Amino acid sequence: MSELCKRFVDKHVIITGAGSGIGEGIARRFASEGARVTVADIDKEGGEHVASELKGTGAEAHYLPVDVTSEESSKELVAKAVEAFGPLHVAVSNAGISETESSALEISSEQWDKVFAVNTRGSFMFSRVCANNMMENEIKGSIIITSSIMGRSSKSMTGAYAASKSAAIMFTKTLAKAVAPMGIRVNSLAPGMVKTNLYRSVESEMMMEKDSFVPWIIEQCIESGQILIPRIGTPEDMAGAVSFLASDDASYITAQVLCVDGGLDWCW
Numbered sequence: 001m002s003e004l005c006k007r008f009v010d011k012h013v014i015i016t017g018a019g020s021g022i023g024e025g026i027a028r029r030f031a032s033e034g035a036r037v038t039v040a041d042i043d044k045e046g047g048e049h050v051a052s053e054l055k056g057t058g059a060e061a062h063y064l065p066v067d068v069t070s071e072e073s074s075k076e077l078v079a080k081a082v083e084a085f086g087p088l089h090v091a092v093s094n095a096g097i098s099e100t101e102s103s104a105l106e107i108s109s110e111q112w113d114k115v116f117a118v119n120t121r122g123s124f125m126f127s128r129v130c131a132n133n134m135m136e137n138e139i140k141g142s143i144i145i146t147s148s149i150m151g152r153s154s155k156s157m158t159g160a161y162a163a164s165k166s167a168a169i170m171f172t173k174t175l176a177k178a179v180a181p182m183g184i185r186v187n188s189l190a191p192g193m194v195k196t197n198l199y200r201s202v203e204s205e206m207m208m209e210k211d212s213f214v215p216w217i218i219e220q221c222i223e224s225g226q227i228l229i230p231r232i233g234t235p236e237d238m239a240g241a242v243s244f245l246a247s248d249d250a251s252y253i254t255a256q257v258l259c260v261d262g263g264l265d266w267c268w
């Protein structure tokens, strides 16, 4: 990252699900651009590892635990983060899970509730706690909610996951409307296929070998011409889009969904 690109010096950024995958990539990007970074995750080991690596690069970073399915936990997280690093400027609601059952005909109510508890209710509560903190401190901040292209496509077979992400997109828009008078912007990142641990559960459900799903699906998409940029996405691709949405370059953008998917035709 060029020294010229330090858009978040003196800004406090909090990211849920930052202990691995896309969230980790987002945390690294903000740290490299000078932000004070709160790495929040239910996974202590992953979160502490990422925070300690960021500190090793000279960044101001720390790990705090959170279970986004609990509103109390999100409130505690934000209170502790603000106490340590000051008021929030950017919040990234990124923690998410996929499901192990697939079609809408098969999914159990327990699985539905589990997916919605993290991806929709968790995202909603964490984002609202952050919005309230920004309002209390009169900060014209930015909130980014990680949804998915699956939340925009009826082609998806993952019934609860797709519905949970669709709800997260709509919540992005209603929250954006509610906080616009206070100068806070809310947008959503909709990733396409990104190589992360999220695919582990899909692999076990499909009885595929570890690390075999992503190459398989990307090959299918390339062969059938369904993807315009013929490769899998990376956490860095996602982090570039999120840091743009959080920056002043996006000061006239709110209530939008940015698909970062290499032109996958699942959501056109």
Ligand SMILES: NC(=O)c1ccc[n+]([C@@H]2O[C@H](COP(=O)([O-])OP(=O)(O)OC[C@H]3O[C@@H](n4cnc5c(N)ncnc54)[C@H](O)[C@@H]3O)[C@@H](O)[C@H]2O)c1
Residues within 6 Å of the ligand: 016, 017, 018, 019, 020, 021, 022, 023, 040, 041, 042, 043, 046, 066, 067, 068, 069, 094, 095, 096, 097, 098, 118, 122, 146, 147, 148, 149, 190, 191, 192, 193, 194, 195, 196, 197, 198, 199
């Ligand atoms: N990987 C993809 O292809 C893809 C595509 C579209 C959307 N997404 C979304 O991107 C986000 C990040 O996923 P990823 O691919 O990096 O997967 P990941 O599994 O690597 O990361 C998810 C993180 O969320 C954390 N988490 C899970 N439940 C939590 C909880 N209750 N409270 C706090 N943290 C919790 C996990 O510990 C993990 O560190 C998710 O919202 C996911 O739905 C991913």
